[in-house]
Amino acid sequence: MTSGAFVRALAMPALLTVALALTRLAHPTFGAFDIQSLALGALPLALAAAAQAIVVISGGIDLSIGSQIAIANVLSASLMQHADFRQSLMISVLVLAAGAGLGLVNGVVVALSRIPDVVATLTTGFIFGGGALLILERPGGGAPAAYLNLAAGQDFGPWLPNGLIVMILGVAAVWAPIRLTRIGLLIYAAGSDPIAAFRSGVDVRAARTIAYLFSGIACAIGGMALTMTTGIGAPLAGAYYTLSSVAAIVIGGVSLTGGRGGMVGPVVAALLLTLAPMDLVFLGIDPNYGQVIQGALIVLVVMAAGFYAYWRERK
Amino acid sequence: MSAALEFLRARTIFALILLLALFVGFVELVRPGTVTPLWVSNALMFAAPLAIMGGGQTLVMLTGGIDLSVSAVATGSAYLLATNASHGDFYALAIALSLGAIVGAVNGIGVALLRVQPLVMTLGTGLMTGGVMIVYSQQMMASQPHVPGLIQTLGAGKLAGFVPVDLFLWLIVGGVILFGLHRTGFGRLVYAVGDNAEACHLAGVRVWRVLFVDYLICSVLASITGLVLVGGTNAADLSLAESYLLPSVACVVIGGTSIFGGRGGYGGTIVGALILTVLTSLLTLLDVSEPAKQILFGAIILVLAAAYARLTE
Numbered sequence: 001m002t003s004g005a006f007v008r009a010l011a012m013p014a015l016l017t018v019a020l021a022l023t024r025l026a027h028p029t030f031g032a033f034d035i036q037s038l039a040l041g042a043l044p045l046a047l048a049a050a051a052q053a054i055v056v057i058s059g060g061i062d063l064s065i066g067s068q069i070a071i072a073n074v075l076s077a078s079l080m081q082h083a084d085f086r087q088s089l090m091i092s093v094l095v096l097a098a099g100a101g102l103g104l105v106n107g108v109v110v111a112l113s114r115i116p117d118v119v120a121t122l123t124t125g126f127i128f129g130g131g132a133l134l135i136l137e138r139p140g141g142g143a144p145a146a147y148l149n150l151a152a153g154q155d156f157g158p159w160l161p162n163g164l165i166v167m168i169l170g171v172a173a174v175w176a177p178i179r180l181t182r183i184g185l186l187i188y189a190a191g192s193d194p195i196a197a198f199r200s201g202v203d204v205r206a207a208r209t210i211a212y213l214f215s216g217i218a219c220a221i222g223g224m225a226l227t228m229t230t231g232i233g234a235p236l237a238g239a240y241y242t243l244s245s246v247a248a249i250v251i252g253g254v255s256l257t258g259g260r261g262g263m264v265g266p267v268v269a270a271l272l273l274t275l276a277p278m279d280l281v282f283l284g285i286d287p288n289y290g291q292v293i294q295g296a297l298i299v300l301v302v303m304a305a306g307f308y309a310y311w312r313e314r315k
Numbered sequence: 316m317s318a319a320l321e322f323l324r325a326r327t328i329f330a331l332i333l334l335l336a337l338f339v340g341f342v343e344l345v346r347p348g349t350v351t352p353l354w355v356s357n358a359l360m361f362a363a364p365l366a367i368m369g370g371g372q373t374l375v376m377l378t379g380g381i382d383l384s385v386s387a388v389a390t391g392s393a394y395l396l397a398t399n400a401s402h403g404d405f406y407a408l409a410i411a412l413s414l415g416a417i418v419g420a421v422n423g424i425g426v427a428l429l430r431v432q433p434l435v436m437t438l439g440t441g442l443m444t445g446g447v448m449i450v451y452s453q454q455m456m457a458s459q460p461h462v463p464g465l466i467q468t469l470g471a472g473k474l475a476g477f478v479p480v481d482l483f484l485w486l487i488v489g490g491v492i493l494f495g496l497h498r499t500g501f502g503r504l505v506y507a508v509g510d511n512a513e514a515c516h517l518a519g520v521r522v523w524r525v526l527f528v529d530y531l532i533c534s535v536l537a538s539i540t541g542l543v544l545v546g547g548t549n550a551a552d553l554s555l556a557e558s559y560l561l562p563s564v565a566c567v568v569i570g571g572t573s574i575f576g577g578r579g580g581y582g583g584t585i586v587g588a589l590i591l592t593v594l595t596s597l598l599t600l601l602d603v604s605e606p607a608k609q610i611l612f613g614a615i616i617l618v619l620a621a622a623y624a625r626l627t628e
Contacts, residue, residue, distance in 0.1 A: 061434065113621035116574045118381060118434060119564055123613050123620070126561045130609030137606075243442055246435070256432055288453070291446030299439035302431045310430075 012252060012268040019275055027282040032158035034278065039163030040229045042274035043151060043170075044069060047222030048241040049248035049266035050171045051215040054178065056249055058211030059191035059204075059258030060110060060117040064125030065219055065245050068102050070132040070238030072223020077141030077233025085146040096220045102128060103216015107209030125242065132235040141233040151228035163229065167267070170221040174214050175263045187211050192259025247298045248273055256302075273297075324626060327571050331586040334619070338593040345600045352477065358592050360471075360479035364547070366588035367485055368540040368559060369566040370492045371533030373584045376567050377496075378509040378526060379576025380426060380433030382533045384441030385563055388418050389541030389556035391448045396542060397460035397551035398451075404463040408542075415538025418444055419531035427526035448553055462549050470546020481543050488536065492581045505529060509576025562591050565616045569623060590619075 024030045048065050055062040076095045080088045110120050149155075153162045178184045189197040190207035198204050222241070227233060250256065251272065252265030277290030323330040343350045368385055375382045396411035418440050425436040472480040496502035504525045507515050516522050540559070545551050570587030572579025594615060598608045 109617060113617065114624040115568070115617070115620045119568050119574060119620060120617070122561055122564060123616050127610050127613035127617075130606040130613065133606035133609065134604070243438060246438055247442075250435060256435060286450050286453070288446060288449045291449065292443045293446075295439040295442030295444075295446060297439075298435055298442070299425060299431060302435050302439075303425070303429045306430050 009262070009264060012265045016268050016271055016275075019272055019279075023275065023279055023282065026279065030282070035159060036154065036161040036163070038271065038274055038278065039161040039167065040152060041278075042271045043163045043167050043229055044222045044226040045241060045244055045248065045274060046167045046267045046270035047170055047218050047225060048245035049252065049270045050174060050263060051218035051222065052245035053249045053252070053254050053261060053263060053266045054174070054187070054211050054218065055117075055215045056254050056256060057191050057258060057261055058187040058208045059194060060208055060211065061121065061246075061256070062106065062212070062215055063118060063121040063242055064102075064106060064128055065215070066238035066240065066242035067125040067128035067132060068099060068216060068219035068238070069223040069226060069241050070235055071102060071128055071135065072099050072220040073226045073237060074132050074136035074141065074233035074235050076224045076227045077143060078136050080143035080147060080227070081141045083144060085144050088144055088147040092224055095224055096217060099216045099218075099220020099223070100213055101216070103213040103219070104209070106216065107212030110212065111205040111209050129235075129238075132238065136233050136235050139232055139234040139237075141227075142231060143227055148228050148231055151225055166225060166228075170225065171218075171263060171267055173221070174218045178214060179263075183207075183210060188259055190258075244270075244273060244294060247294045250298050251301050255305075320626075327623075327627060328582055328586065330626065331570065331583060331590065335586055335590050335593065338590060338597060342593060342597050342600060345597065349600065354596075356473065356477050356479055358589070358596060359482050359485075360473070360547075361595070362588050362592040363479065363481040363485040364470075364540045364543040365559065365562055365566060365592065366585055367488050367536055367543065368563040369570075369584045369588050370488055370581055371536035372563045372567045373570070373572050373579070373581050374492070374496075374505065374529050375433065375533045376509075376572050376574055377505050377576055377579060378529055379512070379574070380526075380530075381564065381574065382422065382437045382530065382537070383434065383560065384418055384422065384437040384444060385533065385537035385540075386556045386558075386560040387441040387444040387448075388415050388534050388537040389544060389559060390553060391418075391444050392538040392541035393545035393555050394448055394452065394460075394551045394553060396466065396545060397462050398455045400461050400463050401459070404465055407463060408466075411542060412535065412538050414444070415535040415541075416531065419534025420527075422534060423527035423530035426530055427523035433530075445553075452553060460551055462545055462551065466542055466546040467549055468546070470543045471549070481546075484539070484543065488539070489581065489585060496581060501525070501528070506577055509578075511577075561613070561616070562588075565620070566591050569616070569619045571623060571627065591616075 048069060051065050052062055072095050075098060076091060079091045083091060106121055106124050109124060110117055113120060151163045151166045155162055178187060186202055186207040187210065189202050190204045194204045226237060248269040249261070249266045252261070252269035254261030254266060273294060276293055277287040280287045280289055339350060368389065372382060372385065392411040392414050395414055396407045399407035399410045421440050422437055425431040426433050469480055469484065474480060496505065504520060507520065508522055508525050512522050541556055544556055548555070566587035567584050568574065569590060570579065570583030572583060594612065598611055
């Protein structure tokens with residue numbers, strides 16, 4: 001690892017540490033309870049960010065992430081309503097398979113139709129949104145308490161909420177198979193220079209389809225996490241995650257032109273994006289400004305990255 | 316057969332019009348007697364806001380961009396109009412349209428001067444606009460929002476009980492766009508920048524000016540769309556134009572404008588907007604549930620966009 005890469009890998013966690021320290025300064029009673037709500041709030045977003053990161057690294061963009069999360073959310077909440085814990089775990093496997101299926105649909109549509117990613121996933125997102133409404137028309141459903149406790153509990157002490165552990169395990173579950181095998185190489189190659197990758201024998205379309213597939217699995221985990229943290233299924237709850245997942249990866253240093261970025265950045269960015277509205281409440285500002293701040297952050301970060309590239313070119 | 320395909324390939328607008336006729340035929344087939352002059356008049360009335368928004372989207376897509384903030388701008392403008400109407404119609408109108416101008420200018424500065432990818436820039440400004448409107452709506456709780464009569468006439472009125480008023484607005488906007496794209500230097504530059512921005516820059520074109528004006532016009536058109544929509548529903552809420560984002564992009568793509576820029580035009584978008592409006596009408600006739608309608612609508616858009624990509628390949 002070069003020193004530059006080392007600095008980049010540590011920058012986001014350092015930023016989070018500073019943000020937490022500042023929060024503690026501004027609000028001295030910030031403690032275990034707030035860490036718990038931070039973890040719960042950031043959990044689905046972290047998985048949405050992971051899903052978006054995988055697709056963007058492969059050279060695409062996924063505007064259907066919110067709808068995919070909504071489907072996993074309503075599917076799990078409607079099936080688990082009267083199930084016990086063991087059955088719920090089996091249903092989880094089913095939801096994961098469904099998520100992989102949705103991701104595969106995206107991948108196949110993008111690979112075969114020649115419609116640009118933005119338009120294709122905007123449209124599949126619309127379709128999936130209809131699917132979520134078909135499964136559950138209005139917020140409802142539920143899951144057994146033991147299942148909710150998987151994310152909402154505090155089995156390892158008040159300072160290490162389950163939500164944080166589920167977040168790390170969930171992201172690792174989709175990222176490890178990519179990073180530790182040849183798949184990762186293919187996805188990064190397809191994203192950084194599709195033509196060069198094609199000429200080196202990489203099946204770019206297959207690589208990008210696989211990226212969408214893994215992204216679908218991440219969304220399924222995110223949707224079930226949403227069920228665990230909210231206790232219900234809501235067909236329209238996903239909308240927030242499409243835009244915020246883009247915010248998280250942009251802030252987390254994933255290049256929108258593909259082929260560059262990792263997973264630590266987006267996940268830490270998800271925590272930061274959840275912390276920001278909490279801080280607004282502590283400071284007595286309307287937390288709805290959180291959305292404004294998110295929008296501004298996306299734009300500012302990309303501008304800064306642009307300036308940085310420009311400045312390096314000039315040097 | 317192949318000669319016919321060749322002809323359609325060269326003149327894709329005919330393929331689109333054929334498709335439109337086909338959809339109208341389906342409507343008549345599903346429920347005979349539906350396609351009356353009144354139905355046509357209603358279809359035109361509903362197509363107008365989409366086509367106006369699609370006009371802006373066409374302009375930015377021709378330069379290789381996209382504007383994902385249009386639905387937030389349309390909703391925001393409509394809301395601002397309704398909540399400020401008590402201060403006078405023209406004041407409210409000015410406030411509403413200035414939202415479009417401001418967001419458009421910000422988009423323009425970001426995309427044209429600071430070289431932010433259009434997708435990210437407009438996603439960001441869309442989020443900001445939506446957030447500001449939520450905060451604003453909570454402070455506005457006390458006042459009674461209402462839609463000025465003038466705007467109600469614009470969105471829902473019909474001249475002589477038949478010709479929708481918003482059709483005139485569409486004709487004006489459409490005429491200006493078509494004239495601007497094909498008969499002015501600005502139009503040529505829009506195509507040129509979309510085709511090869513780098514070459515334009517080297518040829519001495521001030522690319523940033525073209526892009527800036529482009530995004531500004533797009534947002535103002537989105538703003539106008541919001542006014543037409545709120546005139547039609549006579550009720551402003553913060554989800555008014557949410558469902559217009561996908562159709563605004565889809566009518567341009569189906570209409571044959573390449574998202575990579577430089578190819579296409581407003582003519583295709585007009586037919587695209589009409590196709591999507593007739594499709595909505597068709598799905599309503601089929602008497603399926605709202606979610607199923609959404610799924611069918613999206614699936615048909617995918618098929619049409621894919622077919623078009625094949626045809627022009």
